[in-house]
Amino acid sequence: MKRTRMFLAGVYLLLPILLLVCPPAFSQTEKIENQYSAAKFKTYHNGNKIDSIYLMFSADMQAALPKDKANEFLGALKAQAGTIIAMEFKKYEGPYASYKTRFDRGTFAVNIALDAAHKINGFFVKPYEDESAVKPARTVTKLALPFKDEWTVFWGGDTKALNYHVEDPAQKNAFDMVITDKLGKSFKSTGTSNEHYYAFGKPLYAPCDAEVVDVIDGVADNKPGEMNKLDITGNTVVLKTANNEFLFFAHFKQNSIKVKKGMQVKAGTLLGLCGNSGHSSEPHLHFHVQNTDDLFSGTGIKAFFEDLRVNGTLKNDYSPIKNDKISPKK
Template sequence: MISSLFKPEEFGEMFKNEQFEEIYSLSSKDFQDLISLEDFIELSMSFNEGVNYYKLEFKSILKGLNHYIWLDDRESKAISVSVDKNLQIQSLLLKPYGASVESDTVYTKNKYSMPIEDEWVVYWGGANEMVNYHYTYENQRYAYDLVKTGKDNGTNKDTDYLNENYFAFSKDILAPEDGKVIKVIDGVKDNVPGEMNANNPEGNYVIIEHANKEYSMLAHLKKGSIKVKTGEQVNEGQHIGHCGNSGNSSEPHLHFQVMDSADLEKAKSIRIRFKDDYEPIRGDTISNKKENKDSFEDRVEKAENALTFTDFILAIPRAIAQIFK
């Protein structure tokens, strides 16, 4: 039974005070099946060594889960926790805080718009692994995964096994900047939600060549929806296709990235400079409407401070397992 006294915002304090049995009792059965209480206590005590306190640095709500990230007083360790509406802990990650990589300081020469209409939500995005699942893969490091959500922050209505029930499915996907279409792949069927196609990881996709030898990719598009052809010149905001669930994707969403080559095996992902000088990260609601937003410098700081990590992990993350490799 979940304690009604549990306050997720105070998890960092609970962990520092070594309330490990209580934390374990608040975790999901999946987590408890992964690790015993004894092992959890041993690993947690080891992680706590040298820590004076943990400070809550980041909070977001996505797909019915509240996500929290804490940093220790020396900013050398990070804790990430996801809690559901019943106050049950669904994921717990303990990681050393890692230094950023050199590519974090390199931005696209061009400025881009998000390739969407209306409001979407960043499911994965940012300059570290804590907020961006792609970060460990150099060819996808600064990619974005975008979904649409409803009033309860869920990505679908009614049953979750029909693509048509997902708010993102069939929504228009647009060109993020002027350019020339140099590759179009269509004909890959859309998955049943929960299933993935690892043999065609990008699914249906379009690559556009832009000025300064930069290349954008729009992936996991709906089968038969792509409106452009190889060699066609496109303008920013032009309709490219519809959001789908093709490829290594577990539910309808858009994968968007900019890279230094059209060769997906050799390309390196480039951190995107956006036209509104706003760099969104995981949990942000985005649109192409002009609004009063933080400065570009403030967003860069937020994106970088939301943490990077490597090595030690305790986790049963409920996340979209759609990245292509």
């Protein structure tokens, strides 16, 4: 994958979006045919019956998504999201019946459109957004940088040119950070080993007092240039602040995480070591803040840091952008 797409994959890329023409629907009461199709889809998905799902597709849908592509598409959904626990009808969006769908590994909006014969002729999956949830614009908690060295912001900011994450609701304010040398390179030697990368193995710390609400460890680090397509975040720590802000740290080194779920940590507590696990092609830190603990249903919160140096200048209450070199105030 090209360097411009090297970091945490946006969940919109999990599945193709098929927008096929069908009549508009305005009722917000779930129709029996939609209820029946959603229930069958859940049963077939959980039972790994991809062929049965494919038979639910209309002829136009099958033409748009041939069987080999459908197998890949539906297999990726099962591998990445897991088993469906519950599907709750929420509303109609044009021709689509939209379901809040809780999977093993997150909550998504599953959208299904039916033709006149009650065959599926439109289907797409996207992160679920709770429209009633509080969506603060920026962090309230005072945050320190989560490291002690100088790091370079590879992705960060409010525009797509500065930050490819902006199109994902939960990760729209995310940062991807590396360590670079005077030539702007993030590695020494050939860059073919994780140990060649300056960020690999660097300690990462809690930026504030918080509760550890989720930990994933044991995921193998990738070889540079390769990515784990089935595990987006890799080894992960999620912290919850007293202000109900959820801090996501992704791609830790395998078996390096030092905290456990349920722990209360103080600012400066060692969380683990920077690695190259998950959907990552080189060692780096992915960090973002959102309003829920569910990566796939949250809304991003813009993170501001206290007492840091930015390109050699002292700043306070600052949100870094692409190419900034940042380090804690000494």
